[in-house]
Amino acid sequence: MAPKKKKAKDTPQLDNEQRFDKLEYARVPKRVRRLLVEGKLDMSKHAMNAARRWTENEEHTFLVLAGGVGTGKTIAAAWTIEQACEHHDICFMPAPQLAGFSRYGDSDELRWVLCCDLLVLDDLGMEHLGERGYFLSLFDEVVEERYENERRTVITTNFTGEHFVNRYGQRVADRLREAGLFIEIAEESMRGKEDF
Numbered sequence: 001m002a003p004k005k006k007k008a009k010d011t012p013q014l015d016n017e018q019r020f021d022k023l024e025y026a027r028v029p030k031r032v033r034r035l036l037v038e039g040k041l042d043m044s045k046h047a048m049n050a051a052r053r054w055t056e057n058e059e060h061t062f063l064v065l066a067g068g069v070g071t072g073k074t075i076a077a078a079w080t081i082e083q084a085c086e087h088h089d090i091c092f093m094p095a096p097q098l099a100g101f102s103r104y105g106d107s108d109e110l111r112w113v114l115c116c117d118l119l120v121l122d123d124l125g126m127e128h129l130g131e132r133g134y135f136l137s138l139f140d141e142v143v144e145e146r147y148e149n150e151r152r153t154v155i156t157t158n159f160t161g162e163h164f165v166n167r168y169g170q171r172v173a174d175r176l177r178e179a180g181l182f183i184e185i186a187e188e189s190m191r192g193k194e195d196f
């Protein structure tokens with residue numbers, strides 16, 4: 001039976017060190033872990049707002065955060081992990097890393113990506129598609145498996161609208177549309193800004 005989902009308002013009472021460890025176990029990168037644990041994030045940013053909505057209402061299996069660089073997509077996606085990290089098996093996976101997995105040699109890693117309770121697939125679009133579109137079929141499999149089993153999944157990407165559909169195809173886009181919130185973020189980059 002699928003584990004009981006938790007709502008954002010039930011955020012676990014872990015201390016910072018425990019939260020940092022949980023996030024590390026999920027493979028959230030150090031920079032992102034630090035920003036999350038410091039707790040100075042602006043929750044009014046579009047990506048954060050969407051992440052909060054998606055976490056709280058649990059209506060959609062997928063959340064796609066699409067938009068320009070530095071708009072807070074990765075931070076917002078990792079925030080969803082922080083909300084769920086006490087009780088769930090969670091995986092943060094950059095798409096270029098997933099593209100490097102072989103279906104045979106890395107089967108444990110792939111199973112984790114397919115079956116974990118919450119997956120964040122970061123930087124979709126930065127991967128090499130590989131010979132004969134290897135990544136496309138792998139990504140299709142990930143979406144299909146997680147769609148069919150209603151496993152919560154957050155995707156971040158710089159590909160928006162038709163560019164996303166052109167690259168990943170109608171099959172994937174159709175599933176994400178039906179079972180997901182597809183959010184396009186048009187804010188400016190926050191990188192290098194002293195105050196948020």
Ligand SMILES: Nc1ncnc2c1ncn2[C@@H]1O[C@H](COP(=O)(O)OP(=O)(O)OP(=O)(O)O)[C@@H](O)[C@H]1O
Binds near residue numbers: 070074157
């Ligand atoms: N909600 C937030 N509040 C305050 N600062 C933020 C927030 N989100 C992001 N930032 C700042 O913006 C920087 C970039 O955020 P992030 O890495 O999430 O961007 P991104 O949209 O994933 O960019 P890219 O498309 O290049 O991967 C962070 O390092 C952080 O300094």
Ligand SMILES: [Mg+2]
Binds near residue numbers: 073156
């Ligand atoms: Mg990012």
